Amino acid sequence: MPHHDTLPVPGGAPIKLWTRGVPVEDSARQQLMNTARLPFIYKHLAVMPDVHLGKGSTIGSVIPTIGAIIPAAVGVDIGCGMIAARTSLVAADLPDSLHRLRSAIEAAVPHGKTFGKRDSGAWSEAPAAVDAMWQALAPGFRRITDKHPKLARSNNRLHLGTLGTGNHFIEVCVDEADGVWFMLHSGSRGVGNAIGSLFIELAQADMRQHLANLPDRDLAYFTEGSRHFDDYVEAVGWAQDYARRNRALMMEAVVAAARREIPKPFRADLEAVNCHHNYVQRETHFGREVLVTRKGAVSARRGQLGIIPGSMGAKSFIVRGLGHEDSFCSCSHGAGRRMSRTQAKKQFSLADQVRATAGVECRKDAEVIDEIPMAYKDIDAVMAAQSELVEIVHTLRQVVCVKG
Numbered sequence: 509m510p511h512h513d514t515l516p517v518p519g520g521a522p523i524k525l526w527t528r529g530v531p532v533e534d535s536a537r538q539q540l541m542n543t544a545r546l547p548f549i550y551k552h553l554a555v556m557p558d559v560h561l562g563k564g565s566t567i568g569s570v571i572p573t574i575g576a577i578i579p580a581a582v583g584v585d586i587g588c589g590m591i592a593a594r595t596s597l598v599a600a601d602l603p604d605s606l607h608r609l610r611s612a613i614e615a616a617v618p619h620g621k622t623f624g625k626r627d628s629g630a631w632s633e634a635p636a637a638v639d640a641m642w643q644a645l646a647p648g649f650r651r652i653t654d655k656h657p658k659l660a661r662s663n664n665r666l667h668l669g670t671l672g673t674g675n676h677f678i679e680v681c682v683d684e685a686d687g688v689w690f691m692l693h694s695g696s697r698g699v700g701n702a703i704g705s706l707f708i709e710l711a712q713a714d715m716r717q718h719l720a721n722l723p724d725r726d727l728a729y730f731t732e733g734s735r736h737f738d739d740y741v742e743a744v745g746w747a748q749d750y751a752r753r754n755r756a757l758m759m760e761a762v763v764a765a766a767r768r769e770i771p772k773p774f775r776a777d778l779e780a781v782n783c784h785h786n787y788v789q790r791e792t793h794f795g796r797e798v799l800v801t802r803k804g805a806v807s808a809r810r811g812q813l814g815i816i817p818g819s820m821g822a823k824s825f826i827v828r829g830l831g832h833e834d835s836f837c838s839c840s841h842g843a844g845r846r847m848s849r850t851q852a853k854k855q856f857s858l859a860d861q862v863r864a865t866a867g868v869e870c871r872k873d874a875e876v877i878d879e880i881p882m883a884y885k886d887i888d889a890v891m892a893a894q895s896e897l898v899e900i901v902h903t904l905r906q907v908v909c910v911k912g
Contacts, residue, residue, distance in 0.1 A: 511896045512834070514552075520545035524834055525555040526897060529889045531846060536561045540569060542723035548576040550798045554835045556805050557893035558844025558885060564708075564726030567804035567845075570838045573729075574798055579711050579740055580726035581801045582788050584704035586744055587751025588695030589784035589806075590815035590841075591759050592681075592826060594902075596775040597688035602680070602907065606869035609769045610908045613678055616765035617758050619671035619912045629673065629912065630666040630698075637760065638669045641753050648746045649699075655739055656706060663698025668750070669757035672697055673912035675879060678762055681824065681904035689904055690762050690776065691824065693817060695786065696751040703747050707740045748787050755782055781813045781826065785841035793836050800836055808832070808839040808898050816891070816898075817842050819884040820876070820909055821865040825891065827898035839897040843887040849878035856880050870909035879911065 515523040515537075521544045525532070536559055543565050544553050550572040559568030564580030571581055603609055620628040631638060642665045653660040671678060671694050678692040696703075711728035712719065714736060719725050730737035763776045788801040806814040810831030817824040822843065831837050847855070853874075862872050864881050891900065 511893070517541050517544040521549040522552045523555055524552050525559075526835065526894045527555060527557050527559060528893050530557045530844075530885050530893050532559055533561055536566050539566045539724075543569070543571060543581075543727065545723065546576075546727060546729070548573045548729075550574045550796070551794060552834075554838055556838065556840040557890040558804065558840040558842050560845050562803060564724065565803050568840060569803050570805050570836045571801040571803065572793060572798045572836055573801070574796070575732045576729045577737060577740060577788060577799055578727055578729045578801065579704065579707040580728065581803050582704065582744060583786060583803065584701045584708075585695040585786055586700040586704050587748035587784050588693075588786040589751060589755065589782070590691065590693050590817060591755040591782040592689055592691040592780070592815050593759055593763070593776050594683070594779040595688045595690065596778060597770065597772065599682045599686045599688060599907075601770060601772050601774070602688065603769055606680075606908050609680065609766065610869050610910060612765040612769045613762055613908070613910050616761040617669070617671050617678060617910070619676075619910065620673060629670055630663060631670065634666055634668070637757060638665070641757055642668055645746070645750055645753065648749070652703075652739075652743050652746060656743075659699070659702050659706060662702035667697035667699060668754055669761065670697060670754070671758065671910070671912045676912040677820070678758070678910040679906045680766075680908035681906050683902045683904050690759060690766070691815065691817070691904070692755060692758055692762065694751070694755055694758065696747040697754060699750060700747040703743045707736070707743065710736050744788060748784060751784065752782055779813075779826070781815050783807065783814050791836070793833065802838060804841045804844075805838045806841050807837060808835070809837045813901070814839060814898065816840055818887040819843055819881040820870065820879045820911070821868055821906065822881045822884070822887050824904040824906070825900050826902040826904065828901050829898055830896065832897050835897050839894050840890055843884040843890050845883060846885050847883050849883075852878045852880060852883035856882060865909075868906050868909055870906075871911050876911050
């Protein structure tokens with residue numbers, strides 16, 4: 509018996525939802541139906557249990573298309589995703605002062621916001637490892653900026669190997685067997701934002717005459733064969749590569765910082781996963797090559813490892829995909845918000861935040877109240893709803909969390 513429901517959409521493709529036991533806002537349902545009515549949706553939309561209203565298209569949705577691509581469906585945090593590495597350490601090997609470990613990680617990885625001309629989230633001078641990684645990315649970036657010179661002014665090289673803000677984080681976690689993991693969440697930083705923003709604008713400009721016929725201007729798309737379609741496919745692919753490399757660089761920096769604080773020698777490559785959850789790529793499904801956009805969803809092909817983080821102070825999971833074809837071999841990318849950041853800041857206090865993150869060495873201030881676990885869906889209910897999509901390999905709890 510299937511563990512999902514099908515929502516028929518008059519004049520559109522059906523929607524398959526893995527949301528039993530978790531709430532879905534009416535606004536998210538309407539947004540999904542708007543997307544399902546686009547003429548180039550292949551087979552159906554697949555909806556993950558962490559689904560919630562997003563800008564342009566719904567977070568927690570898998571959008572398969574033929575002959576067209578929607579830049580706002582990928583959004584501006586192109587290639588956002590997770591990396592995790594299991595170490596040879598156990599919990600007892602961690603230092604008594606987790607505050608010192610957190611401070612060492614914060615010092616090793618730039619994070620935070622730009623204020624005027626001061627960007628605390630960028631390198632003032634890039635380390636050698638960042639420069640070497642940028643050399644691999646630079647030729648592709650030059651090809652993109654030759655066609656779109658405006659992008660050359662973005663934060664690119666000096667954001668490589670940096671965390672960013674919002675819900676991006678670095679964590680030290682302990683699994684069910686007391687094994688220690690490092691895990692982090694980030695994407696393509698300033699340059700990905702610039703690429704996403706530019707191509708969303710171009711799609712809307714190219715479709716100016718047709719925007720009135722779209723249910724949402726953020727569903728503006730490029731059709732295959734057009735110049736901007738090819739330019740976007742090239743640029744989004746490059747930004748996704750940047751994001752993957754960005755996470756790998758940060759993981760190296762986190763491991764190096766931990767080695768300075770933890771006397772015991774350790775390995776950090778026993779199990780490693782690096783996965784996007786905001787991206788588009790060509791894949792074959794039901795015998796046909798299609799473009800699959802995962803907007804807050806993770807690839808879960810049979811045997812493929814993925815990462816599903818809980819909110820700050822909640823459990824996270826390393827999972828193995830079961831290759832469920834109706835989901836386009838996908839799973840959720842987290843718990844999913846059940847209220848907006850603004851609503852969370854109104855509803856919860858700093859005392860609530862301190863209680864919810866007891867036992868975790870992390871920031872406990874008004875700036876991070878919007879990340880309180882109660883602002884998210886119950887991660888156990890989310891995992892139960894997608895039991896036919898993934899199996900749990902490891903359950904992690906945070907002991908240190910660094911926020912952007």
